[in-house]
Amino acid sequence: MKSFAQETHPDKIAVARPAVTGMQTQAITAEKMLRIELAKLDLYYVYDAFDMAEVTAESEEFESKCQSKFCLTRLGKKLTVNYTISGSYDKLGNKIVIQLKLVDVSKGEVIRTSMLEFDDQELELQRMTQCAVRKLHGLEIDKLLTDRLYFKDEPATLNNVGRINNSGPRVGYAIMTGDLMEFALRPEGQGGLDIFPGVSMIGYQFEKQYIGTENFSALFEFIPNVSGLEQGRFIPTMSFLNGFRFGKAGWEFAFGPGIGLRQTTKGFFDTQGAFGNAGDYISEADWNDYADRKYVDDPQFQVNGVYSRPAPSEFVESYNFDSRFADTRGRTQLTTSFLFALGRTFRAGSLNIPVNAFYSAKKDGGIVGINVGFNVIKSKTSVKNWP
Template identity: 30%
Template sequence: MKKVRLKLGLIGIFILTQMTMMAKETIAIINFDVIGSNYKESQYISMVTSEIRKLDTMDVIDKYSVAELVETNVEPGKKCFGVRCISELGKSLEVGYALTGSAELTGEKLSIHLRLIHPETQKVVESDYSEYLYEEEYIWKFMEMSVKSLFNKKVRMDDLVVFNFDKAKNAELEGPRIKPYNLSGPRFGVSHITGLNSDILQSTGPGGYNKNPSMTVIGYQYEKSYLYTGAVQAVFQTNVSLTGLDQQLAIPSLSLLNGFRSVKYGFEIGFGPIFRLKQVQKGYVDESNTWITAGDNPNYDGVLSNRLDSRGDYKFQPGWVWAIGKSFKAGNMTIPVNLYAIPDNDGWLYGFSFGYALHK
């Protein structure tokens, strides 16, 4: 009988020991400092909570219980991110560990800092600081990588389309898996004509237009990336536009540009031919600096030149465009802003344009 009791006792002790070993540590996510990011503190806490639960190594305290405790114990307007403050809140929650962190978005770089604190000893037992090239749609992947790194779990890089900022130099050489821009979309802007062409536009005399040299531009840009190194992409851009609708004009143009764009920073440069529909008239300038058309003096045997003239015939005239620009991101939208110039012996044309494109 004694042997039976001894066996039962040993079995009981073994079961209790196993249950104790199987019991998970508890953890509370307490406060998350967010700087420059569109995501709120509560959203970052939810992401961290979800990733820790996926690891299945700790029981995470309900975020509402934590929020209620913070609201009760922390004075309004006061920040609680220090080890001592977090430890005191952790003790009140009676958890084995407390986790706090921060996320700071600076330009294209997202910095995530996680700290695992032991409330009883008031010490940071683990910490992880990681930097990423920011892509909003992959924020969950960033958090997954940071949480796994904090808990020393293997991070699978082969299925990620993002990469750690620490390896950016090598990744740029190898071609990082960042989606290149595609800025196809509508364009709006203003152009200004200078020199002789400006005088002709404003003239109320024969051949003049009585128009303002500054005109609105509306159009659409199609583009295709044909070379991508990871850091820089080469694009072919086709832009069709109408100029002067604000002044009862509709001047069509077609430009075919070759461009180079920095994927990381969004800066770009482009150049190529442009074809514009213009009214031109053959003629010459006499000794009194007066424009004489070929029709006004058919017997003139000197050199004739083409010039902008409201009495002339419509012709597509070629030209050359130089353009620079910068793209700005706003959520899933990219806003390209460009400055361009078209050289002309009778007066350069300068312009400003902007548009939008959606990420798919």
């Protein structure tokens, strides 16, 4: 007695295990994918592995090496089906190629073939199989799938180049310039760092390429960084960069804002040496303490017998507390900068070794230096992760 499925679909089809090369997916998994997609077409009664078990057990060829027209014909006759189907799944460079053939068992001829090239997204192999099976039968394929899965040998949209995530540690050395150098050299008693104005840097670069080809790529970089540890200082910064990488040589240019933390006070620099050594920094608190000690008994600063603290401008007109300067004794606030970097990435297999020179510009000075690191290609975006 025929089953309901056999009465509904008089044409019977068997799937022979396809050949799979260069991928993590096993051939038996690809075989199951083919069965599922054929069943979805609702055109055949599709033999499952249990229907075929007795015949495939007869020879290793039927079980796993039956991709030729002649073997598919013999297998079909053994199973008494109308059609057999098999093919190959191959990863070739940066693409996946699926080839299928449909054999008419009674004629012993291949009556249909299909071949499709897909972008290297192995996690989407089920959808790729769906496209290949529908093409084999001349059926319409969802345009969304073709746009996202088909291999396109064209610039600026390649998924294998344009959506690579490279991340890795960075170490370097930088020299402070301008007011930052003054802050580094200033004695601790005046709120300075009292260190050599050159500091080590250690951080981690999170990199995301958002567009790219073999000869050009654009990327976003986020770099948290800590400086000055070797001199007993903890100076944190974060940089957000937009970068461009050119050519196979790996030359790159990046720029973007940076933010950090610093402590500041209102004060002035005693450039004339009116209250001590020329060039000393005097904060508002320093001045209050100095003036109270020096002028509290001076009749010139008594009003009706009450002491009135003088302002520094009463002695030197340009001295005031209108500006804030870096001071380790002051309040903590955010500081901003703008960073420029130029360098080259040297490659050894999948290992990238970036070397960059950079300059971080601030209103009150800057930092110039060099850093080096390494990163490895870690991930590629699949269709499931697309917005």
